[in-house]
Amino acid sequence: AQSVTQLDSQVPVFEEAPVELRCNYSSSVSVYLFWYVQYPNQGLQLLLKYLSGSTLVKGINGFEAEFNKSQTSFHLRKPSVHISDTAEYFCAVSADNQGGKLIFGQGTELSVKP
Amino acid sequence: DAEITQSPRHKITETGRQVTLACHQTWNHNNMFWYRQDLGHGLRLIHYSYGVQDTNKGEVSDGYSVSRSNTEDLPLTLESAASSQTSVYFCASSGTSVSDTQYFGPGTRLTVL
Numbered sequence: 001a002q003s004v005t006q007l008d009s010q011v012p013v014f015e016e017a018p019v020e021l022r023c024n025y026s027s028s029v030s031v032y033l034f035w036y037v038q039y040p041n042q043g044l045q046l047l048l049k050y051l052s053g054s055t056l057v058k059g060i061n062g063f064e065a066e067f068n069k070s071q072t073s074f075h076l077r078k079p080s081v082h083i084s085d086t087a088e089y090f091c092a093v094s095a096d097n098q099g100g101k102l103i104f105g106q107g108t109e110l111s112v113k114p
Numbered sequence: 115d116a117e118i119t120q121s122p123r124h125k126i127t128e129t130g131r132q133v134t135l136a137c138h139q140t141w142n143h144n145n146m147f148w149y150r151q152d153l154g155h156g157l158r159l160i161h162y163s164y165g166v167q168d169t170n171k172g173e174v175s176d177g178y179s180v181s182r183s184n185t186e187d188l189p190l191t192l193e194s195a196a197s198s199q200t201s202v203y204f205c206a207s208s209g210t211s212v213s214d215t216q217y218f219g220p221g222t223r224l225t226v227l
Contacts, residue, residue: 100208
């Protein structure tokens with residue numbers, strides 16, 4: 001079975017600063033990894049996903065994530081955040097033996113302050 | 115544009131009542147999922163379906179049921195609502211590949227008094 005741990009429940013950061021949201025996973029098989037964003041009172045929206053190939057994945061809104069198989073991590077980064085990036089971020093994992101089901105981490109609340 | 119909608123967006127009900135939450139998608143996706151979102155737990159899978167007449171239990175299925183009579187809809191029913199079912203419920207749909215993106219609805223906030 002797979003599991004996902006997001007290491008920070010809350011991340012406060014000032015506008016224009018860089019940010020990293022950490023995600024570790026566990027799995028005995030090859031995985032697919034996703035980052036979703038949830039703005040207040042909205043559903044989840046895909047930021048980016050890793051399926052195979054290049055370990056650096058670029059997504060929407062200037063976000064990117066790096067898949068590290070040896071450390072079983074998939075950390076999300078942005079070099080300069082905006083107030084509008086304030087949201088909840090979820091890391092999720094799927095695998096070939098999961099039939100498309102996603103297992104989510106607990107979420108990280110990113111709060112960007114002016 | 116294709117979309118996934120949920121109704122109602124907000125619902126208040128009493129303990130013991132039956133409640134049905136609607137989910138409708140126009141993506142023509144075979145896969146549909148129901149999740150609940152609670153603070154500190156992220157999203158947890160309740161039920162899912164891979165096509166018409168197919169339904170499966172997820173991680174937290176007790177007290178919930180679903181039915182799939184067509185491709186577009188997957189209603190979620192709480193047979194006898196309990197206060198522990200107060201939560202935000204999200205419906206999602208995806209294509210049939212295990213790596214396909216899941217697209218989420220806007221959510222339904224359910225309060226059970």
